[in-house]
Amino acid sequence: MKLECLRVIENHQLALDTYEMRLQGEVLxxxxxxxxxxxxxxxxxxxxxxxRPVSIAxxxxxxxxxxxxxxxxxxGTNWLSTRIIGDEIDGLGPLGNxxxxxxxxxxxxxxxxxxxxxxxxxYAAKELSKHNHVTAVLGFQTSEAxxxxxxxxxxxxxxxxxxxxxxxxxxxxxxxxxxLGSFTTYYACGPNGMLKSVQSQLSDIKGYLxxxxxxxxxxxxxxxCVCQTRCNKGYIKICKDGPVVNADEVIL
Amino acid sequence: xxxxxxxxxxxxxNPIMPxxxxxxxxxxxxxxxxxxxxxxxxxxxxxxxARLGNPTPRVAETxxxxxxxxxxxxxxxxxxxxxxxxxLDNYQTPIIAxxxxxxxxxxxxVASQLDQQPVxxxxxxxxxxxxxxxxxxxxxxxxxxxFELTNAVKAVTTKxxxxxxxPNVTNIADIALAVEQAGADGLSMINxxxxxxxxxxxxxxxxxxxxxGLSGPAIKPIAIRMIYEVRQQTQLPIIGMGGVTSAEDxxxxxxxxxxxxxxxxxxxxxxxICQNIILQLPDTLSKYGxxxxxxxxxxxxxxxxxSL
Ligand SMILES: Cc1cc2nc3c(=O)[nH]c(=O)nc-3n(C[C@H](O)[C@H](O)[C@H](O)COP(=O)(O)O)c2cc1C
Ligand code: FES
Numbered sequence: 001m002k003l004e005c006l007r008v009i010e011n012h013q014l015a016l017d018t019y020e021m022r023l024q025g026e027v028l029x030x031x032x033x034x035x036x037x038x039x040x041x042x043x044x045x046x047x048x049x050x051x052r053p054v055s056i057a058x059x060x061x062x063x064x065x066x067x068x069x070x071x072x073x074x075x076g077t078n079w080l081s082t083r084i085i086g087d088e089i090d091g092l093g094p095l096g097n098x099x100x101x102x103x104x105x106x107x108x109x110x111x112x113x114x115x116x117x118x119x120x121x122x123y124a125a126k127e128l129s130k131h132n133h134v135t136a137v138l139g140f141q142t143s144e145a146x147x148x149x150x151x152x153x154x155x156x157x158x159x160x161x162x163x164x165x166x167x168x169x170x171x172x173x174x175x176x177x178x179x180l181g182s183f184t185t186y187y188a189c190g191p192n193g194m195l196k197s198v199q200s201q202l203s204d205i206k207g208y209l210x211x212x213x214x215x216x217x218x219x220x221x222x223x224x225c226v227c228q229t230r231c232n233k234g235y236i237k238i239c240k241d242g243p244v245v246n247a248d249e250v251i252l
Numbered sequence: 253x254x255x256x257x258x259x260x261x262x263x264x265x266n267p268i269m270p271x272x273x274x275x276x277x278x279x280x281x282x283x284x285x286x287x288x289x290x291x292x293x294x295x296x297x298x299x300x301x302a303r304l305g306n307p308t309p310r311v312a313e314t315x316x317x318x319x320x321x322x323x324x325x326x327x328x329x330x331x332x333x334x335x336x337x338x339x340l341d342n343y344q345t346p347i348i349a350x351x352x353x354x355x356x357x358x359x360x361x362v363a364s365q366l367d368q369q370p371v372x373x374x375x376x377x378x379x380x381x382x383x384x385x386x387x388x389x390x391x392x393x394x395x396x397x398x399f400e401l402t403n404a405v406k407a408v409t410t411k412x413x414x415x416x417x418x419p420n421v422t423n424i425a426d427i428a429l430a431v432e433q434a435g436a437d438g439l440s441m442i443n444x445x446x447x448x449x450x451x452x453x454x455x456x457x458x459x460x461x462x463x464x465g466l467s468g469p470a471i472k473p474i475a476i477r478m479i480y481e482v483r484q485q486t487q488l489p490i491i492g493m494g495g496v497t498s499a500e501d502x503x504x505x506x507x508x509x510x511x512x513x514x515x516x517x518x519x520x521x522x523x524x525i526c527q528n529i530i531l532q533l534p535d536t537l538s539k540y541g542x543x544x545x546x547x548x549x550x551x552x553x554x555x556x557x558x559s560l
Binding site: 047215216218225 | 273317
C-alpha cells in the first residue's frame with residue numbers, strides 16, 4: 001500500500017460513458033495484484049472529499065503502469081475523464097485482497113462480469129488462462145457499452161450478453177450460464193443483483209465474488225463499506241477483507 | 253516551535269489529533285506514519301454491546317463534504333479493551349476514548365470500564381451521534397438530560413471528561429453551560445450536522461439510513477461560529493473540529509477559541525493529513541505573526557471578542 005502521484009499516460013473513451021486510463025508510477029503498479037483496487041483522489045481542492053475506488057484491470061510491470069476502466073457517472077468520474085496525458089493523479093493502493101489464482105491448474109473456470117465489473121476479471125483471465133480453460137460471460141446494457149470483447153476472446157471462450165438484445169445473447173448472464181455446461185470454479189464481478197443470482201445459481205461450485213460498495217477511507221478504518229457474512233460472523237470490510245470474497249461466506 | 257498544549261490537565265505535544273470514527277483504532281493509519289507524532293488520538297465510539305451499525309450505503313459525497321450513517325458499528329467495550337487497546341499501548345500518544353450508549357446506565361458502564369484502562373488518558377462523551385435512533389443525540393439536544401448524563405459519568409471517572417456537542421441545536425451554548433455545571437472538564441465540538449442526499453435515478457435517499465451526518469469543509473464555518481459563541485460563555489478547554497484540512501484551518505479554530513483541533517473526514521482524502529498539518533503548523537503560525545502556540549491561545553481565549 002502506497003500513496004503515490006501517478007502520471008496519466010493514456011485516457012480515452014472505450015465505450016458508452018466508459019473510459020480506459022493507463023497510469024504510470026514507481027511502486028504502486030509493481031505491487032498490484034489481480035482483483036485489487038486503487039483509491040483515486042479527485043481534483044486538487046477540497047470540493048471532492050472522498051476518493052474513488054477503481055479496480056485494477058491490468059498491470060504492465062515493465063512499463064510500471066496499471067490500466068483502469070471507469071464509467072462516468074458523476075462529477076468525480078467526469079473529472080477523471082477530462083485528464084490528459086502528462087497530468088498527475090494522487091493514487092492510494094493497491095488496496096484490498098485480490099483473487100488468489102495460483103491454486104488453479106487444469107481447471108475449467110467461469111468468469112462472469114457485468115458492466116464495469118468486467119475490468120478486474122481481465123487481469124484475472126490473463127493469469128488464469130496460462131494454466132486453465134477459461135470461459136468468460138460478459139454482460140452489458142447495450143451494444144455501445146461493450147468493451148474488451150476482442151481482448152477476452154484471445155485468452156478465453158467469450159460470450160457477450162446485452163440487456164436490450166442489441167448484440168450477442170439477449171438477456172441475463174444467468175440464463176446463458178445455465179446453457180454452458182459445468183465448471184469447477186467461478187469468479188464474478190458486477191452489479192449486486194447479478195452477483196446475487198450468480199451466487200445462488202452456482203452454489204454447488206467454488207466461487208469468488210468481487211464486491212463493490214461506496215467507500216470512505218478505503219483502508220478499513222471508517223466502516224463505510226461493510227458486507228454481512230453468514231454464520232453470525234458479523235460484517236466484513238469490503239475495502240480490507242475484500243473486495244474479493246468467498247461466494248459462500250457473504251449475504252448480499 | 254513549541255507546539256505543546258495542556259487541555260484539562262492532559263499534556264499534548266501538539267494540538268492535532270484525528271477525530272473519533274475517522275481513524276478507527278489507529279492500526280490502519282500506523283502503516284502510513286508513526287502515531288507518536290500525533291498530539292492525541294480520538295478512537296471510534298464504544299458501546300456496551302457490539303453494534304452492527306446501519307445497512308449500506310453508509311456514505312455519500314457532497315460538495316466539499318460527505319454524509320455518513322455508520323451507526324456506531326463497534327465490537328463492544330470488552331472486545332475493544334481486549335483487541336484494540338493493546339496495540340495503542342505501544343505508543344506514548346494519549347488516547348481519548350469516545351463513549352456512546354442508549355441509556356444513562358450504558359454510558360456509565362462503558363465509561364467506568366474505560367476509566368480503568370491506563371492507556372486511555374481522557375474520555376469523550378458522545379452525546380451527538382445523529383445516526384442512531386437511541387445513542388446519544390437525545391442527550392445532546394436537551395440541556396437537562398445533558399447535565400444528568402455528564403454528572404453521572406463524571407461520578408465514575410477520574411480522567412478528564414470531554415463532552416462532544418451536537419450542532420443540531422438552536423443554542424449550543426446552553427448545552428455547553430449545562431455540561432460545564434455538571435462537571436465536564438472540556439468540550440469537543442462539533443459532531444456532524446444531519447443531512448440528506450437523494451439519488452435522482454432511484455428517486456430515493458442515497459443512504460440506506462435515509463439521513464446522515466454531514467462533515468468536511470462544508471461545515472467548517474458552522475463549527476467556527478459555534479466555537480466562537482461557546483468561547484464567549486465558558487473558559488472550558490475546547491477540542492475544535494469540523495472540516496479541518498490545513499494548518500490555516502487549525503489557526504482559524506484556535507483563534508475562534510479552540511485549544512486543540514481534531515481532523516476527521518480529511519483523513520480519508522489524505523491519510524497523511526494529520527502528520528502534514530503538524531509539520532506545517534509552525535510555519536503557518538509564524539506567517540501570521542505568532543512565535544508560539546501559547547500566543548495564539550492568549551489572543552483567542554483571554555479575550556476572543558477583541559482578537560477577532
Ligand atoms: C465516517 C465517520 C464516522 C464518525 N464516527 C464518529 C464516532 O464514532 N463518534 C463521534 O463522536 N464522532 C464520529 N464522527 C464525527 C467526527 O468525529 C467529527 O466530529 C465530524 O466528522 C466533524 O469533523 P470533520 O469535518 O473533520 O470530519 C464520525 C464522522 C465520520 C465522517
Ligand atoms: S472504506 Fe473505510 S472501512 Fe472500508
